Amino acid sequence: MSAARVGVVTFPGTLDDQDAARAVRLAGAEAVPLWHADHDLKGVDAVFLPGGFSYGDYLRCGAISRFSPLMTELIPAAQAGLPVLGTCNGFQILCEAHLLPGALTRNEGLHYICRDQRIRVESTRTAWTSDFADGQEIVLPIKHGEGRYVADAATLAALEGEGRVVFRYAGGNPNGSLNDIAGIANEAGNVVGLMPHPEHAVEDLTGAPSVDGRGFFTSILKRLVNA
Amino acid sequence: MNTDSVKRAQETPGERQPYAELGMKDDEYQRVREILGRRPTGSELAIYSVMWSEHCSYKSSKVHLRQFGTKAPESEALLVGMGENAGVVDIGDGWAATFKIESHNHPSYVEPHQGAATGVGGIVRDIMSMGARPIAVMDSLRFGGANQPDTRRVLPGVVEGISHYGNCLGLPNIGGEVVFDPCYIGNPLVNALCVGLLRKDQIKLATAPGPGNKVVLFGARTGADGIGGASVLASATFEDESQAKRPAVQVGDPFMEKLLIECCLELYQADVVVGIQDLGAAGVSCATTELAAKGTGGMRVDLNLVPLRDPSLRPEEILMSESQERMMAVVTPDDIPAFMAICDKWDVPATVIGEVTDSGRLVMTWDGEVIVDIPPGTAADEGPVYERPFHEPAGQAALNADGPERLPRPTDLRETLLTLLGSPNLGSKEWVTSQYDRYVRGNTVLAQPADAGMLRISEAMPGAEETTRGIALATDGNGRYARLDPYSGAQLALSEAYRNVAVTGAKPLAVTNCLNFGSPEDPEVMWQFSEAVRGLADACRTLGVPVTGGNVSFYNQTGSTPINPTPVIGVLGVIDDVARRVRPGFPEAGLRVLLLGETREEFGGSEWAHVVHGHLGGLPPQVNLEAERALGAVLAEAAARGLLEGSHDLSDGGLAIALAEACLSRGVGCTVTLPGDDAFTDLFSESAARALVCVRPEAFDAFADLCARYEVPCSGLGLTGGDAFVVEGVLDVPVEELREAHTSALPRVFG
Numbered sequence: 009m010s011a012a013r014v015g016v017v018t019f020p021g022t023l024d025d026q027d028a029a030r031a032v033r034l035a036g037a038e039a040v041p042l043w044h045a046d047h048d049l050k051g052v053d054a055v056f057l058p059g060g061f062s063y064g065d066y067l068r069c070g071a072i073s074r075f076s077p078l079m080t081e082l083i084p085a086a087q088a089g090l091p092v093l094g095t096c097n098g099f100q101i102l103c104e105a106h107l108l109p110g111a112l113t114r115n116e117g118l119h120y121i122c123r124d125q126r127i128r129v130e131s132t133r134t135a136w137t138s139d140f141a142d143g144q145e146i147v148l149p150i151k152h153g154e155g156r157y158v159a160d161a162a163t164l165a166a167l168e169g170e171g172r173v174v175f176r177y178a179g180g181n182p183n184g185s186l187n188d189i190a191g192i193a194n195e196a197g198n199v200v201g202l203m204p205h206p207e208h209a210v211e212d213l214t215g216a217p218s219v220d221g222r223g224f225f226t227s228i229l230k231r232l233v234n235a
Numbered sequence: 236m237n238t239d240s241v242k243r244a245q246e247t248p249g250e251r252q253p254y255a256e257l258g259m260k261d262d263e264y265q266r267v268r269e270i271l272g273r274r275p276t277g278s279e280l281a282i283y284s285v286m287w288s289e290h291c292s293y294k295s296s297k298v299h300l301r302q303f304g305t306k307a308p309e310s311e312a313l314l315v316g317m318g319e320n321a322g323v324v325d326i327g328d329g330w331a332a333t334f335k336i337e338s339h340n341h342p343s344y345v346e347p348h349q350g351a352a353t354g355v356g357g358i359v360r361d362i363m364s365m366g367a368r369p370i371a372v373m374d375s376l377r378f379g380g381a382n383q384p385d386t387r388r389v390l391p392g393v394v395e396g397i398s399h400y401g402n403c404l405g406l407p408n409i410g411g412e413v414v415f416d417p418c419y420i421g422n423p424l425v426n427a428l429c430v431g432l433l434r435k436d437q438i439k440l441a442t443a444p445g446p447g448n449k450v451v452l453f454g455a456r457t458g459a460d461g462i463g464g465a466s467v468l469a470s471a472t473f474e475d476e477s478q479a480k481r482p483a484v485q486v487g488d489p490f491m492e493k494l495l496i497e498c499c500l501e502l503y504q505a506d507v508v509v510g511i512q513d514l515g516a517a518g519v520s521c522a523t524t525e526l527a528a529k530g531t532g533g534m535r536v537d538l539n540l541v542p543l544r545d546p547s548l549r550p551e552e553i554l555m556s557e558s559q560e561r562m563m564a565v566v567t568p569d570d571i572p573a574f575m576a577i578c579d580k581w582d583v584p585a586t587v588i589g590e591v592t593d594s595g596r597l598v599m600t601w602d603g604e605v606i607v608d609i610p611p612g613t614a615a616d617e618g619p620v621y622e623r624p625f626h627e628p629a630g631q632a633a634l635n636a637d638g639p640e641r642l643p644r645p646t647d648l649r650e651t652l653l654t655l656l657g658s659p660n661l662g663s664k665e666w667v668t669s670q671y672d673r674y675v676r677g678n679t680v681l682a683q684p685a686d687a688g689m690l691r692i693s694e695a696m697p698g699a700e701e702t703t704r705g706i707a708l709a710t711d712g713n714g715r716y717a718r719l720d721p722y723s724g725a726q727l728a729l730s731e732a733y734r735n736v737a738v739t740g741a742k743p744l745a746v747t748n749c750l751n752f753g754s755p756e757d758p759e760v761m762w763q764f765s766e767a768v769r770g771l772a773d774a775c776r777t778l779g780v781p782v783t784g785g786n787v788s789f790y791n792q793t794g795s796t797p798i799n800p801t802p803v804i805g806v807l808g809v810i811d812d813v814a815r816r817v818r819p820g821f822p823e824a825g826l827r828v829l830l831l832g833e834t835r836e837e838f839g840g841s842e843w844a845h846v847v848h849g850h851l852g853g854l855p856p857q858v859n860l861e862a863e864r865a866l867g868a869v870l871a872e873a874a875a876r877g878l879l880e881g882s883h884d885l886s887d888g889g890l891a892i893a894l895a896e897a898c899l900s901r902g903v904g905c906t907v908t909l910p911g912d913d914a915f916t917d918l919f920s921e922s923a924a925r926a927l928v929c930v931r932p933e934a935f936d937a938f939a940d941l942c943a944r945y946e947v948p949c950s951g952l953g954l955t956g957g958d959a960f961v962v963e964g965v966l967d968v969p970v971e972e973l974r975e976a977h978t979s980a981l982p983r984v985f986g
Contacts, residue, residue: 020582023405026695027677064490119396121833151402151672161499202503208674213814214691215674 012037012232013036017082017098019044023060024096024207031207035225037232044076048102053232054091054135055082057098057150059151059205067113069154070100079105080087090174091135092199096152099201100192108192108201109167110159116184120153124216126178127190127204131171134197139227140205145178148204155203157185157192167192174202238550239277245422248274263619263722270613275632278538278599278606279521282614285517286524289577289789292618296787299765302772303782310781312744315438319512320361321431322783324745326809328702333365335709336375336428336749336805338788343425343707351425352400353487356559358429360492360513361405363499364562366429366439371690372401372677374411374427375710375749375803376667379420381984383660386415389423390424390667391985397427398643398670403489404496407679408671409688411710412803413525415434415659416845418714421793426749426786426803430708432694437503441882442510443530443565446593450526451571452519453493453578453585454561455832460484461518461557491560491583498581499562505577505695507570514561520554520614522563523589526596527611530565534611535588536599549600549729565591619839625761634721638853639838644915649966651847651919652891653976654741657674658846661888680813681707684896686735691813709806710733712751713887714799715840716855721763722770726858727804729774731886732806736911737867738882739875739924740817741808746775748785748804753797755789763787763800771802777860780806810874817879820900824956826880827935828897828905830890832925833948836916842888845931862924863968870881870926873941878934885925891918893927898960898970906961907953922926929955 014032016039020027029039041050044062049055063072073079077102086092088106094102102108115121122146129140140146159167164187167173175191183203191202206221208214215221244250252274254264259280265756267275267283275283285291293300314331315323320336339354347986355372363368374397378566379386411428416463443450502508502984510530512522519541527534538550548556566574571587578585585768592598597614628634645651655661663682673682681689687709692702711731717724730748736743749770753760775782791798810816819827838844839853872878881900885893898904909917930938935951943948961967 021403021493023403023493023675024677027675030677060405061490061493064403064488066490119395120402120672122672122674123669149674151674153402205674208677211677212587214679 012229013040015040015042015049015053015055017042017044017055017057017078019076020061021061021064022058024058024205028056028058031210031221031225034210037221037229042078042113044078047077047081049081049085049137053227057092057094057101058207059096061099062097070104073101083107086199089196089198091128093136093224094201095205095207096203098204102199102201107199108194109163110157112154113158114154115156121182122149122151123182125150125182125204128176130176131174131193133171134174134193134200135231136200136224136227138230139223147216147218148206148221149208149210149216150182150204152155152203156183157189159186170195172223174200176199207219224227236721238511238601238604238606239275240606241608244274244276252280254280254284257326258288259284261289269596271609276288277551277604278554279286279609282520282555282607285520285555286614287424287618290547291521292341293515293787294766295618295621295623297500297620300767302768303650303697304520306772306776307781308776308779313781313783314435317782317784320364320441322747323365323823324725324744324807326706327704328700329435329698330695330702331433331438332427332430332706332807332808333362333367333433334430334690334747335361335784335806336426336747336803337786338749338751339425339427340423340788341483341753343393344389344423348396349484349486352486353559354425354427355397355400355797356487356492357515358427359507360515362429362431362498362560362923364439364441364511364513365431365433366503367433368500368694369429369431371409371688372406372427373409373688373708373710375712376412377414377416377419377424377748377801379514380417381415383417383420385420385984388938393423393425394667394670400487400489403670404493405674405675407673407682409673409679409682409690410708413664416430416799418799422798424751424801430807432692434696439503439508439511441512441529442524443534443568443591445509446531446591447568448509448591449566449568449571449587450536450589450591450842451564451566451574451585452541452561452588453564453583455488455491455554455558456542456584457546457556457558458693459552459556481850485557485559485561494581494583495560495562498583500580501577502574502866505573507566508564509576509802510565514563516557516633518554518558521596523609524615524680526565528615531591531593533592534589534597534833536591538599538601539880540586542584542590551604554700575857602834602947612758612838623755623761624758624867625765626758627762634852635854639841639844642844642848642850648914648918649968652895652966652968655846655892656890656895656973657976657980659980660891661842663978664981666981666985680816681739685819687739688740689813689816690739690881703814704808704811705816707736707741707808707810710803711735712801712803714801715845715851717767718774718799718851718875719840719853719855721766723855723858724800725767725770726774727855727923728802730860730863731857732804732886733778733863733867734884734926736806736808737870738884740815740871741810742871743808743867744807745780745807746780746804748774748782748802750787751798751801751803752789753792757797760797767800767802768932774828774860778864815874815877817874817882818896819883820878820881821905821929821955822901824903826929826955828907828952828955829928829930830910830925830950830952831863831869831928831942831947834911834917834920834923834925837920841921856921856923859924862925865947866926867943867949869945873938878930878938881932882928883925886920888918891923895960895973897927899973902970903955904959904970905953905955906957906963908963909965910950958964
């Protein structure tokens with residue numbers, strides 16, 4: 009059986025792509041580089057939109073990236089069920105692309121924050137979280153200046169009511185996100201976005217003092233193998 | 236507006252020129268006239284004034300810096316030494332590392348955010364121009380007193396500038412320093428270090444050989460920013476004029492720099508670059524003269540072809556502009572299409588602006604007229620060299636005589652510990668470092684608050700095989716020690732950086748330095764400088780670590796009051812297997828806590844004297860380079876054999892602070908008994924060549940044997956465990972109380 013193929017997208021200004029590809033490989037899948045300027049998803053089984061400052065965060069984080077040739081392919085594919093994970097800038101792009109509701113704004117304290125953050129897993133019914141336990145607390149790094157999740161009251165109510173809040177900050181909200189939201193999913197659960205960085209928590213030697221990020225990749229691989 | 240062409244210069248020999256305003260002395264201007272056999276054109280004057288500025292020519296420091304070469308220790312690791320954009324060292328398995336530290340002090344005072352940001356950008360381009368992928372940055376920062384109002388303007392801006400620029404570049408920030416002292420209130424120090432990685436056989440140099448080869452300017456377009464920055468900002472003091480000079484600070488665009496990094500790496504892999512140079516201080520002037528001087532010797536450039544952000548710029552301004560995120564490459568005509576295609580892929584503008592010639596002249600035209608026609612070496616390499624007079628400062632003997640012995644000793648050592656731990660220099664720097672991305676690229680093994688940063692070598696490059704190697708980096712400096720004795724002060728800075736690398740288990744390999752001093756025209760400052768350089772060169776020889784490059788920053792003073800002389804030293808080390816690295820602090824209970832090295836009563840320049848008494852006098856701690864070397868050897872071998880569970884350098888604040896930090900690292904306490912008969916000296920003396928380690932009880936004998944073999948004193952202090960830091964019969968502080976004091980130091984001031 010050939011390995012599952014997970015696409016890792018590089019925009020101009022993407023920074024965590026090599027880390028994302030390494031995490032995919034460590035999980036036993038093939039990391040397929042996807043270039044922002046190509047109209048080509050290369051037939052991948054899932055897509056990882058990594059963090060960074062795509063297009064220099066000009067205009068708004070993710071606002072330009074969503075119009076890239078690759079995104080014009082990715083948006084309909086995601087709507088049709090392709091598993092997509094967006095972390096940090098990837099989450100911002102998913103919101104700008106309206107694959108996920110709401111927006112990410114400047115941190116409440118106005119500073120960029122890099123720290124190891126406790127996160128509570130609120131939903132294991134997504135493509136990327138099935139290997140966690142409901143309510144499990146994990147530690148992942150956060151590193152962002154614009155990670156404060158906001159949405160209107162109706163959207164928040166819908167997210168909460170439909171169990172689409174996937175991650176919540178625990179032990180202190182670092183950025184002022186509404187309802188302590190760290191990550192959310194679309195209705196189908198195939199598209200997940202979060203500010204924390206699972207790809208920086210997959211090895212003992214490097215990154216955060218945790219390997220809790222591995223759960224994202226074992227989750228998606230199980231799903232792809234069983235599909 | 237008439238162009239001041241060579242023809243016009245010949246016709247108007249007596250025209251008055253603003254050389255003094257450009258920072259040039261009378262005799263320097265006369266020398267230019269002699270070299271050219273006529274008066275220089277405005278453009279030529281621009282070139283000579285920036286290239287002969289202190290910042291670019293090292294005219295006051297050169298005669299002293301030569302010692303780094305003449306006294307250099309034998310080193311098989313050194314691949315590229317001083318004189319290039321950055322030094323390169325062999326780190327094994329076909330890999331080489333290039334690293335350098337550089338100052339951006341004056342711009343960071345005038346405009347903290349942009350000054351610091353472009354400091355990061357500049358050093359990253361230096362590393363790129365060696366053919367390397369930049370893989371991490373560090374920052375050594377010094378500010379005025381934490382409670383002085385201007386520090387609240389400068390520090391947040393500097394940190395934000397580094398945070399914004401470095402984070403957007405995707406380079407982990409793995410360490411550095413944050414130091415407060417009133418002597419820096421009008422003159423903060425922002426020293427940025429970058430390290431890069433390359434294959435040993437892929438080193439690129441700044442050279443333009445091969446007549447007919449094309450000269451390509453690529454990256455950002457040229458604007459009016461930073462005009463005169465090199466000669467005006469870096470070579471003169473500025474007391475109340477910062478408003479007038481604000482436009483002289485450059486403005487950075489990290490997104491363009493990130494594109495430039497990826498673009499350059501792809502250009503290197505495609506092997507379409509003959510020579511390359513970054514554009515930093517003195518911009519196009521520096522890049523063209525240096526490339527031409529080191530190549531075939533000639534170059535022709537059409538300045539009308541330089542892409543401009545501001546079309547009204549005059550040729551003199553284009554030559555002096557310090558617009559950021561620009562590089563210059565020499566490319567064969569055949570490779571131009573491939574070169575341009577790669578730039579196009581990364582949306583990096585690139586323009587052929589000239590070509591290499593064998594004329595021995597750098598010739599530039601503007602609107603068809605020749606405006607520059609000079610032998611490039613006269614600007615790049617043959618600038619003035621000064622033997623500045625120097626003598627010991629008038630008050631030096633009195634300062635050294637005013638020792639800390641007269642200071643009243645504390646009676647409550649618990650209170651002293653908490654006071655020091657909560658002071659700005661010893662408190663947690665998390666307020667600063669949490670604004671930096673330390674994880675990006677996924678290879679960070681150690682980062683602040685560890686003694687040294689450490690990176691795993693894991694880059695996809697052609698010809699590269701898997702390796703278990705890593706590199707470690709630390710920067711250190713102590714202006715108070717250097718003020719008391721610049722010779723030992725520089726050696727102590729090197730000793731500490733060396734030790735900080737050694738405690739991680741890495742072997743120190745090479746040195747970079749950033750020498751921050753007052754005005755070289757002040758003989759007392761020049762004495763401090765010459766002593767510091769002599770001390771550093773001597774110590775590098777004894778420790779066997781060569782200086783690979785660095786930077787001199789003069790004129791760090793307010794009025795006639797210079798800063799404390801502050802040599803900042805960076806040391807790079809290698810560890811064969813990163814999995815064997817030793818982490819700082821106590822990881823668990825039940826480990827034996829050991830003190831390595833000898834403790835003497837040394838409080839001159841100490842944090843205790845500074846914080847508790849506001850005193851600076853006497854002599855700094857004794858330097859013992861042989862002891863440092865032996866300590867380093869013990870730590871490296873112990874790490875490789877897996878004997879250590881934790882290790883931490885002893886420095887500012889002495890054993891008390893080291894133990895407290897070790898407890899804070901993971902919340903594991905300890906109970907120790909002091910080895911000497913004076914608790915205050917045992918806890919707070921700052922004797923050099925010491926480290927704190929913890930070992931499993933069953934590893935103790937092997938470790939003690941190792942120490943005996945290298946003749947490193949090893950004292951058993953006690954055991955880890957519990958939730959308090961206990962010194963039997965002296966003090967007992969819950970770790971949580973330590974944490975409260977430690978973490979509140981900076982937030983108390985900066986919010």
